[in-house]
Amino acid sequence: MLMKIQTASLTGVEGYPVTVETxxxxxxxxFSVVGLADTTIRESCKRLRPAIMNSGYSFPNERITVNLVxxxxxxxxxxxxLPIALSIIFLMEGxxxxxxxxxxxxxxxxxxxxxxxxxxxxxxxxxxxGIRSIILPAENAEEAGILRDVRILPVKTIRQAxxxxxxxxxxxxxxxxxxxxxxxxxxxYSQVIGQExxxxxxxxAAAGNHGMLMMGGPGCGKTMLARRLPTILPPxxxxxxxxxxxxxxxxxxxxxxxxxxxxxxxxSPHQSITMAGLVxxxxxxxxxxLSLAHRGVLFLDELGEFDSRVIDALxxxxxxxxxxxxxxxxxxxxxxxVMVVVASNPCKCGYLWDEKRICTCTGGQxxxxxxxxxxxxxxxxxxxxxxxxxxxxxxxxxxxxxKPVSSEDMRRQVCLAMQRQEDxxxxxxxxxxxxxxxxxxxxxxxxxxxCRKKMKExxxxxxxxxxxxxxxxxxxxxxxxxxxxxxxEPDHLSEALMYRFSEEDIGKRRS
Amino acid sequence: MDRRIENKDRRIENMIxxxxxxxxxxxxxxxxxxxxxxxxxxxxxxxxxxxxxxSVVGSRTTTNYGRNTARAIAGALAERGIAVVSGMASGIDxxxxxxxxxxxxxxxAVLGTGVDICYPRENAQLKEAIQSxxxxxxxxxxxxxxxxxxxxxxxxxxxxxxELTIVVQARLRSGALxxxxxxxxxGRDVLAVPGNIDSQYNIGTNQLIREGVQAVTSVNDxxxxxxxxxxxxxxxxxxxxxxxxxxxxxxxxxxxxxxxLCLRLSRQPRYLLPILSSLELKGIITSAAGKFFLAKx
Ligand SMILES: [Zn+2]
Numbered sequence: 192m193l194m195k196i197q198t199a200s201l202t203g204v205e206g207y208p209v210t211v212e213t214x215x216x217x218x219x220x221x222f223s224v225v226g227l228a229d230t231t232i233r234e235s236c237k238r239l240r241p242a243i244m245n246s247g248y249s250f251p252n253e254r255i256t257v258n259l260v261x262x263x264x265x266x267x268x269x270x271x272x273l274p275i276a277l278s279i280i281f282l283m284e285g286x287x288x289x290x291x292x293x294x295x296x297x298x299x300x301x302x303x304x305x306x307x308x309x310x311x312x313x314x315x316x317x318x319x320x321g322i323r324s325i326i327l328p329a330e331n332a333e334e335a336g337i338l339r340d341v342r343i344l345p346v347k348t349i350r351q352a353x354x355x356x357x358x359x360x361x362x363x364x365x366x367x368x369x370x371x372x373x374x375x376x377x378x379x380y381s382q383v384i385g386q387e388x389x390x391x392x393x394x395x396a397a398a399g400n401h402g403m404l405m406m407g408g409p410g411c412g413k414t415m416l417a418r419r420l421p422t423i424l425p426p427x428x429x430x431x432x433x434x435x436x437x438x439x440x441x442x443x444x445x446x447x448x449x450x451x452x453x454x455x456x457x458x459s460p461h462q463s464i465t466m467a468g469l470v471x472x473x474x475x476x477x478x479x480x481l482s483l484a485h486r487g488v489l490f491l492d493e494l495g496e497f498d499s500r501v502i503d504a505l506x507x508x509x510x511x512x513x514x515x516x517x518x519x520x521x522x523x524x525x526x527x528x529v530m531v532v533v534a535s536n537p538c539k540c541g542y543l544w545d546e547k548r549i550c551t552c553t554g555g556q557x558x559x560x561x562x563x564x565x566x567x568x569x570x571x572x573x574x575x576x577x578x579x580x581x582x583x584x585x586x587x588x589x590x591x592x593x594k595p596v597s598s599e600d601m602r603r604q605v606c607l608a609m610q611r612q613e614d615x616x617x618x619x620x621x622x623x624x625x626x627x628x629x630x631x632x633x634x635x636x637x638x639x640x641x642c643r644k645k646m647k648e649x650x651x652x653x654x655x656x657x658x659x660x661x662x663x664x665x666x667x668x669x670x671x672x673x674x675x676x677x678x679x680e681p682d683h684l685s686e687a688l689m690y691r692f693s694e695e696d697i698g699k700r701r702s
Numbered sequence: 703m704d705r706r707i708e709n710k711d712r713r714i715e716n717m718i719x720x721x722x723x724x725x726x727x728x729x730x731x732x733x734x735x736x737x738x739x740x741x742x743x744x745x746x747x748x749x750x751x752x753x754x755x756x757s758v759v760g761s762r763t764t765t766n767y768g769r770n771t772a773r774a775i776a777g778a779l780a781e782r783g784i785a786v787v788s789g790m791a792s793g794i795d796x797x798x799x800x801x802x803x804x805x806x807x808x809x810x811a812v813l814g815t816g817v818d819i820c821y822p823r824e825n826a827q828l829k830e831a832i833q834s835x836x837x838x839x840x841x842x843x844x845x846x847x848x849x850x851x852x853x854x855x856x857x858x859x860x861x862x863x864x865e866l867t868i869v870v871q872a873r874l875r876s877g878a879l880x881x882x883x884x885x886x887x888x889g890r891d892v893l894a895v896p897g898n899i900d901s902q903y904n905i906g907t908n909q910l911i912r913e914g915v916q917a918v919t920s921v922n923d924x925x926x927x928x929x930x931x932x933x934x935x936x937x938x939x940x941x942x943x944x945x946x947x948x949x950x951x952x953x954x955x956x957x958x959x960x961x962x963l964c965l966r967l968s969r970q971p972r973y974l975l976p977i978l979s980s981l982e983l984k985g986i987i988t989s990a991a992g993k994f995f996l997a998k999x
Contacts, residue, residue, distance in 0.1 A: 385961055386961065387961055387964055387970065387971050388959075388960040388961050388964065388971035388974075388975065389961075390971075391970075391971040391972060391975070407992070537991070543991070544991035544992060546765050546767070546898055546900075546901045546903065547898075547900050547901050547902060548902060549763055549873070549902055549903070550763065554792075554824050577991070577992030578992070579959050579961070579991075579992045579993070581961070582959075582961075582962060645983075648983050649983060652983050652985065653982070653983065674972075681976075682976040683976075685975070685976035685977075685979035685980050685983075686972070686975040686976045686979060688979045688982075688983070689960075689975050689978065689979050
């Protein structure tokens with residue numbers, strides 16, 4: 192007797208359909224799983240017997256062989272429990288499940304169905320394979336419920352799943368989850384009083400996807416400004432939200448506390464983070480903070496405090512927009528299209544720029560602070576902005592027609608600038624001004640005569656390097672896009688020069 | 703390696719000269735004070751010993767404001783042929799020497815060590831520059847290392863050879879306050895630059911003013927005090943209407959952040975930032991620590 196039922200497996204955040212083929216045969220009672228199943232799946236055999244019997248079904252006293260097809264791809268995860276258990280019960284009870292229904296879930300000895308990690312990407316791959324209904328753990332219904340055009344059937348026990356398929360007691364489809372709710376953030380740039388020029392810089396960075404270094408003393412508002420960046424990036428598309436939720440699902444971060452993702456992520460890992468924690472990997476190939484920030488913002492506060500090898504490991508993935516991890520002969524890929532923002536104090540003690548407090552750093556400490564910021568990752572950082580604490584008079588000055596700029600205003604401009612970039616770079620290998628390489632800069636950031644004159648002056652008058660020159664052109668292009676201009680104008684270059692790296696500001700006090 | 707150090711020492715050794723009290727080259731004002739040194743060791747342009755001297759002193763830890771003021775005052779004095787005297791310490795002292803050298807004028811560093819010793823070490827380049835374009839001076843014989851009690855001692859020479867001592871920025875208990883006190887005891891004039899009253903960096907100088915020391919409100923104050931010609935307006939590069947407006951705001955308000963300027967102008971950053979940048983490119987303003995101010999011109 193042979194039973195075939197549908198489930199899926201994961202590589203990274205990509206799912207693919209898997210058929211569970213179960214065969215019952217007279218002979219010495221035995222239970223084996225083949226088809227590159229890892230130990231967790233093979234272990235489950237021992238659990239399934241009591242789980243099935245405790246659910247009120249008989250367990251075959253025969254030779255059971257389960258084959259997971261395609262057999263040449265490694266498989267892991269506890270979500271194979273439910274489909275394997277059901278395949279045995281269906282064989283024993285003579286039930287034939289419809290071919291467009293798939294199953295996933297972990298089971299306990301008492302027959303209850305427990306939530307699994309990666310339910311959403313599993314469900315996405317099943318939907319793509321033409322599956323119409325998915326029976327899955329009730330706790331995973333909310334995340335999978337974001338999927339349109341597939342029926343999510345949440346179950347709490349093995350018995351509920353069997354009763355649904357046999358038709359004796361159908362499970363109502365899950366409806367109207369929070370996953371369909373509109374994008375929402377609990378912060379907004381209108382809450383940031385003063386700092387209008389920093390907000391302008393945030394808008395430019397967001398519009399052109401420019402990496403940014405924010406420098407300023409403790410408590411001046413660096414984190415507050417960075418945390419609001421997701422609110423001015425374009426509204427999440429449905430597909431983007433699926434991508435993000437897929438990653439969080441695989442990471443095991445979706446659950447009762449956070450059933451769905453409401454907006455673009457903002458991740459701010461601690462300086463003590465390991466390489467696996469930041470870029471991903473480790474024993475079970477989990478996505479790292481970099482991928483958890485996918486389609487959102489990765490914020491590295493106090494950049495100099497991170498292990499420089501960990502920061503170095505970000506370089507390639509950030510450039511490629513994805514993380515590649517080798518795992519059991521398979522390349523696991525986690526998406527990682529992020530906007531990178533880093534922050535730093537002006538010096539080790541933090542008070543270098545403070546007129547009221549005394550900086551206690553030695554000359555050597557200032558120099559080493561500067562060296563740490565000029566590390567290998569700095570060529571991914573186009574913009575350098577200085578954040579000062581808001582003066583009291585600015586806090587108490589509103590009212591005179593100076594309404595703080597809101598996220599909505601800023602996002603509208605960012606979207607227009609992004610649209611212009613999309614039009615310009617269509618058919619090329621570029622996506623944003625921040626991603627332009629030297630060839631791209633030469634091709635797209637064209638300077639007319641007045642602009643060339645301005646840059647010539649800047650070269651001789653300011654401490655501008657060749658690399659700094661290229662960054663200025665990229666930023667100027669974004670400013671032109673924000674202003675709705677087709678080409679770079681001298682004023683755009685002038686403003687862009689304000690965001691250049693200037694050695695002067697890092698670690699120079701005792702002159 | 704040993705030989706190289708030896709060679710270098712010998713090179714400096716050959717440059718060291720001495721002058722004793724009573725000799726014509728001995729600074730006249732210094733000769734007037736009670737405890738003037740018997741012998742002075744020096745390296746550099748000895749004609750500076752006969753120049754009119756003004757000392758510009760202050761704390762080691764400073765702000766942009768202090769540094770820029772020290773440079774501006776020293777530069778204006780040096781341009782007018784005054785030798786700027788200071789102690790070559792980090793902070794204000796170094797800025798005073800630099801300001802004078804940048805203006806193409808003379809400067810005298812009075813050390814608390816032998817003239818062949820560089821203390822603090824980070825000032826090696828500055829010391830080289832002063833040796834060749836100014837004068838290094840000490841009452842201690844060559845080879846004397848840095849010792850705590852030498853520095854207050856040395857301060858009496860700084861104030862003693864100067865007709866005027868200007869304290870630019872001093873924290874509480876700064877050595878510069880000792881110099882000011884010595885100057886007053888020696889019957890010399892003292893001026894102090896006032897500072898932000900919230901700031902730790904200015905407590906010492908503000909205290910001097912409260913105690914009756916005359917405040918410096920502009921570089922011209924100093925020039926006037928010494929009977930020197932005021933700063934002549936150097937030709938300004940042509941400014942647009944909007945550039946001139948920002949120039950005036952910074953001239954009146956001192957250093958300001960872009961946000962403060964936006965507030966004053968009731969304009970958005972996108973209007974202001976290109977103007978600030980082009981003023982900076984023209985060399986009219988400069989920035990540090992996120993604030994903008996008029997460049998020393
Ligand atoms: Zn510090």
